[in-house]
Amino acid sequence: MPELPEVETVVRGLRATLPGRRILAVRLGKTDFIDDPAALGERLPGRRIGAVERIGKFIRVELAPETGAAHPTQSHAHEADGRLHLLVHLGMTGRLAVRSPDEPVVPHTHGFFELDDGQELRYTDIRRFGRILLVSASALPEFESRLGEDALFVSAREFRQQLSGRRARIKALLLDQKSLRGMGNIYSDESLWRARIHPVRLASRLTAEEIARLHQAIRQVLRAAIKLGGSSISDFLDAEGKPGSYQMRHRVYGREGQKCFRCGALIRRIIVAGRSSHFCPHCQPRPRRGQRAPRSGRSRAKSTKTRGAKPPSARK
DNA sequence: CGTTGAACCTGTTTGC
DNA sequence: TGCAAACAGGTTCAAC
Numbered sequence: 001m002p003e004l005p006e007v008e009t010v011v012r013g014l015r016a017t018l019p020g021r022r023i024l025a026v027r028l029g030k031t032d033f034i035d036d037p038a039a040l041g042e043r044l045p046g047r048r049i050g051a052v053e054r055i056g057k058f059i060r061v062e063l064a065p066e067t068g069a070a071h072p073t074q075s076h077a078h079e080a081d082g083r084l085h086l087l088v089h090l091g092m093t094g095r096l097a098v099r100s101p102d103e104p105v106v107p108h109t110h111g112f113f114e115l116d117d118g119q120e121l122r123y124t125d126i127r128r129f130g131r132i133l134l135v136s137a138s139a140l141p142e143f144e145s146r147l148g149e150d151a152l153f154v155s156a157r158e159f160r161q162q163l164s165g166r167r168a169r170i171k172a173l174l175l176d177q178k179s180l181r182g183m184g185n186i187y188s189d190e191s192l193w194r195a196r197i198h199p200v201r202l203a204s205r206l207t208a209e210e211i212a213r214l215h216q217a218i219r220q221v222l223r224a225a226i227k228l229g230g231s232s233i234s235d236f237l238d239a240e241g242k243p244g245s246y247q248m249r250h251r252v253y254g255r256e257g258q259k260c261f262r263c264g265a266l267i268r269r270i271i272v273a274g275r276s277s278h279f280c281p282h283c284q285p286r287p288r289r290g291q292r293a294p295r296s297g298r299s300r301a302k303s304t305k306t307r308g309a310k311p312p313s314a315r316k
Numbered sequence: 317c318g319t320t321g322a323a324c325c326t327g328t329t330t331g332c
Numbered sequence: 333t334g335c336a337a338a339c340a341g342g343t344t345c346a347a348c
Binding site for chain 2: 032033092093108125126127128129166167168169172234235273274
């Protein structure tokens with residue numbers, strides 16, 4: 001459910017109430033989606049919430065170590081392991097919202113973070129595809145380095161470089177967080193429709209003009225979606241429990257069989273990169289030939305054949 | 317490198 | 333009506 005616009009919407013909502021609050025206690029229900037459940041209860045209580053930001057589709061809640069501690073009690077060796085970051089990924093059905101303890105707990109709520117103003121931050125996730133982890137300030141850069149540039153801020157040049165030489169389908173690349181962070185299924189389809197590019201096109205075969213068009217389409221679509229609070233297909237709600245309305249502006253997503261707003265042709269749906277992909281067969285023409293891998297020998301094939309020298313392949 | 321399919325989990329919609 | 337299949341905003345991993 002949540003892609004960049006929805007996560008941005010949630011972050012903006014949380015930013016209105018969380019900064020400055022102190023976490024008093026943590027209670028958890030099911031924990032199979034939490035990297036280290038025990039660490040939450042051990043390290044969060046007492047910490048003060050700082051900035052609330054978005055890292056691709058992750059929500060980052062900065063946690064400062066307890067400050068005015070009059071008595072060191074029994075602090076461990078690591079004198080103040082400095083700042084910590086609580087990272088929350090909403091997966092498909094995750095929700096994060098500040099509620100009053102009096103409000104009824106909706107089903108599938110597995111995380112409760114008691115705050116010092118009497119309220120509590122609750123994490124609800126029906127499918128539990130979400131993820132919660134704690135990262136130290138020193139480990140944050142490493143974490144971020146595994147993601148590409150943010151889809152909302154990537155420059156035309158960086159976008160072009162990211163696609164150059166990639167022989168994968170453009171749709172697969174847009175969904176790949178290591179290539180570009182923040183895009184999901186809805187906004188990938190919407191952006192490709194705007195740019196008039198078929199989802200199955202190979203990135204390496206897009207023209208410079210098409211790449212520029214796609215870059216523009218992505219930022220326009222994302223900005224418009226953020227302005228409307230994201231898309232609410234069936235269950236996305238912001239931090240205050242209100243739905244977004246960008247679904248009213250969808251041009252192709254969820255519109256299979258309906259008329260294209262640009263040319264009237266019927267929108268089609270196919271599977272690309274394992275995901276439903278919606279497009280207009282007229283505005284977004286299929287790539288000419290040369291796509292299917294050559295259907296050659298089905299024989300044993302001498303797999304042990306290695307190619308020439310492999311470059312150092314600097315990782316990280 | 318890239319692709320496909322399965323898996324993770326629960327709920328809702330669709331089809332026969 | 334009833335039950336099974338398909339599908340859902342995401343990510344990851346094995347196998348090819």
